[in-house]
Amino acid sequence: xxxxxxxxxxxxxxxxxxxxxxxxxxxxxxxxxxxxxxxxxxxxxxxxxxxxxxxxxxxxxxxxxxxxxxxxxxxxxxxxxxxxxxxxxxxxxxxxxxxxxxxxxxxxx
Amino acid sequence: xxxxxxxxxxxxxxxxxxxxxxxxxxxxxxxxxxxxxxxxxxxxxxxxxxxxxxxxxxxxxxxxxxxxxxxxxxxxxxxxxxxxxxxxxxxxxxxxxxxxxxxxxxxxxxxxxx
Numbered sequence: 463x464x465x466x467x468x469x470x471x472x473x474x475x476x477x478x479x480x481x482x483x484x485x486x487x488x489x490x491x492x493x494x495x496x497x498x499x500x501x502x503x504x505x506x507x508x509x510x511x512x513x514x515x516x517x518x519x520x521x522x523x524x525x526x527x528x529x530x531x532x533x534x535x536x537x538x539x540x541x542x543x544x545x546x547x548x549x550x551x552x553x554x555x556x557x558x559x560x561x562x563x564x565x566x567x568x569x570x571x
Numbered sequence: 572x573x574x575x576x577x578x579x580x581x582x583x584x585x586x587x588x589x590x591x592x593x594x595x596x597x598x599x600x601x602x603x604x605x606x607x608x609x610x611x612x613x614x615x616x617x618x619x620x621x622x623x624x625x626x627x628x629x630x631x632x633x634x635x636x637x638x639x640x641x642x643x644x645x646x647x648x649x650x651x652x653x654x655x656x657x658x659x660x661x662x663x664x665x666x667x668x669x670x671x672x673x674x675x676x677x678x679x680x681x682x683x684x685x
Binding site: 511560 | 627676677678679
């Protein structure tokens with residue numbers, strides 16, 4: 463079983479749609495969590511950290527459920543520019559990040 | 572904005588040749604990571620350093636790969652001899668090393684071994 467698992471997609475949605483990505487992790491000792499975004503042929507970039515109480519950044523909302531070892535990302539009012547691969551990332555212990563395989567999102571006009 | 576700098580951006584060479592990739596972490600960052608990304612495997616951690624000391628290189632094939640930090644401003648990843656299966660994008664990332672600290676990635680080196 464992979465340490466971080468994501469549905470690879472692709473998710474094809476129209477502009478303006480709301481889309482949600484899920485991620486599960488296997489190590490209950492995981493300490494911190496992130497969502498990264500990666501555009502085609504580019505480097506991964508931090509989208510947002512994920513906090514235990516849930517957090518929001520504009521159209522993006524991240525949730526963490528430690529009991530179920532589950533992380534989610536919700537994108538509201540999706541834009542064409544949101545098309546990318548979204549990587550779920552878990553910090554197993556200080557400094558070492560484990561990346562999921564990524565979920566691909568295509569937003570269509 | 573401060574950025575992680577990687578060189579070269581692209582490298583094409585024949586199998587058996589030595590390949591050296593370089594990374595300049597963001598000034599003040601004390602952790603440096605090397606990743607490899609392929610379509611099949613996704614992002615794999617090869618090695619990482621804290622305060623220039625190697626902490627984990629369990630993801631790296633030891634017989635042909637080596638990673639070093641000769642000083643705080645330079646990390647290197649070397650492949651000798653290279654093989655076609657090493658073709659991938661190699662990313663360097665740096666961070667502040669705390670539990671809640673994210674990593675910042677360089678543009679990557681796109682390596683093709685013929």
